[in-house]
């Protein structure tokens with residue numbers, strides 16, 4: 001991945017995506033007594049993906065609070081705590097289990113400010129380990145970004161790098177409204193430069209990860225990395241791909257995408273959630289309604305999850321969501337006007 | 340009159356001013372809801388509403404031990420809780436009329452009216468929705484050491500939701516300062532507790548979560564006050580949650596769509612004969628706190644307050660259409 005230009009004054013070091021998230025949470029806990037972590041087995045166990053890790057040793061079991069296996073109750077307690085002055089970060093063990101808490105996320109947290117006419121605030125962060133590729137099959141591998149993205153009142157983020165994992169989490173924590181952060185499980189071990197100290201990555205701002213002239217790929221989370229791998233291959237053939245990391249599903253950064261499509265005239269949306277009625281549909285429609293429409297030289301393509309649950313068999317599992325070669329093939333076709 | 344052991348708890352515990360104020364609030368609830376019903380019939384209010392006429396003692400006596408720093412969560416049948424926790428009827432009517440002057444600036448309506456500044460965290464359109472939220476408010480109190488207690492109101496129907504069970508368990512394992520007040524009015528819409536609930540008394544559910552549970556006559560002001568005050572005191576001492584079940588009855592149908600096919604007129608009449616307001620008046624008179632003319636004056640003043648409230652609401656401002664997406668998110672800080 002192209003390293004973004006960096007201020008040499010700011011110290012960075014290599015951290016994994018999980019370590020970056022843990023560092024953000026540790027800083028937040030140290031800085032503000034209102035911050036608490038809640039979730040299943042996030043204490044001495046360290047979290048199912050070892051994201052909270054040793055935080056319980058530093059901040060104790062009241063601040064790093066193991067909940068019973070009660071997603072609905074736990075999420076609701078976090079809503080009530082946020083409503084009355086705490087700043088909870090609630091970890092779902094797997095994003096799939098948020099289906100048990102939809103009531104509190106969708107009916108309560110997202111709407112509280114509106115229903116009460118602006119008189120109340122729910123500053124709450126839901127952390128959601130998401131995505132396939134771990135062999136955990138249909139109930140532990142889903143990608144629900146579009147579901148939550150459909151709910152006014154929520155903000156929905158998908159960091160793809162360790163730097164953004166920290167910066168977006170801190171931004172979510174500072175935000176006065178409920179924010180759902182999807183962390184891709186396959187990214188937890190990914191290493192990258194992470195600045196020291198407290199910094200926030202702006203919510204609602206996409207990042208151009210690779211500049212190119214011929215074609216735009218808008219991708220999120222792990223798909224950013226697959227799109228970048230595909231772009232490197234295509235560069236050898238003289239196809240110059242621009243890769244945009246969406247970072248925020250709600251709100252979506254229209255400006256960055258429109259500017260890119262005006263330049264390249266071609267667009268592919270790549271995301272892991274089920275292809276139909278997903279993020280790609282939204283971005284395609286947004287482009288069709290925008291001034292970039294006149295600049296399109298080819299149809300818009302969507303690459304997303306197949307119309308099936310995530311299967312167990314490793315080959316089937318890979319086939320169920322876009323892989324780098326799929327992106328490469330689709331982009332080649334589109335660049336050569338074969339669609 | 341000597342306040343001996345036969346004197347009801349409320350008379351012994353609270354001063355005359357507090358008791359008169361409680362009677363005033365009960366009348367305000369009754370007349371607010373009659374006024375809302377009347378406004379609906381005249382086409383001034385749209386949507387639906389869930390009236391708590393007949394349940395006033397439960398709302399007011401339960402809120403009695405609370406200060407403005409304490410919290411409540413409420414339900415779809417929440418007008419009584421809202422008034423019990425100190426809201427003004429004028430701004431409540433304004434909300435009902437969909438006006439900017441309403442507590443939720445016309446965005447919430449009957450099912451969400453709340454004066455947040457008085458510690459009411461909201462009525463709720465989702466049965467059981469407020470129960471985990473109340474536990475969260477209690478967690479805040481414990482974590483920040485504010486000393487606040489939260490009362491969580493819910494109906495008999497809500498006790499069969501998973502949220503109820505998850506929330507009570509969490510409150511108990513974390514020993515949080517919350518009091519669960521079940522307003523058992525015998526029905527969740529048309530379904531009686533006999534047909535919906537495996538235990539006879541909902542208070543029995545408390546045993547599963549190792550907390551005290553009591554069932555009281557919810558139309559007896561003093562009985563409710565005693566049970567809830569004890570539970571609130573216990574919560575304030577850091578001894579954890581309790582469950583109080585108030586047996587009561589809604590005189591009106593479930594909502595505006597109710598055709599009353601599941602209960603008899605005799606049953607309704609037998610509960611109207613146990614009017615919690617009249618019983619409280621009689622008790623106040625019997626113990627020399629307030630005579631009939633004093634109570635009449637409170638009643639008349641409450642009626643006027645409600646009439647004034649309706650007039651205030653009618654004169655309210657309609658929200659601007661362009662503001663339909665206002666309040667979805669916090670306004671950007673400039």
Ligand SMILES: Cc1ncc(C[n+]2csc(CCOP(=O)(O)OP(=O)(O)O)c2C)c(N)n1
Nearest residue numbers: 416464465466494495496497524526527528
């Ligand atoms: C989750 C959910 N299910 C169903 C409903 C529809 N509903 C609204 S009130 C109600 C009855 C609730 O009964 P109870 O908890 O006893 O309260 P009551 O109406 O008797 O005060 C029902 C079924 C709802 N609003 N939310």
Ligand SMILES: [Mg+2]
Nearest residue numbers: 494495526527
């Ligand atoms: Mg009921």
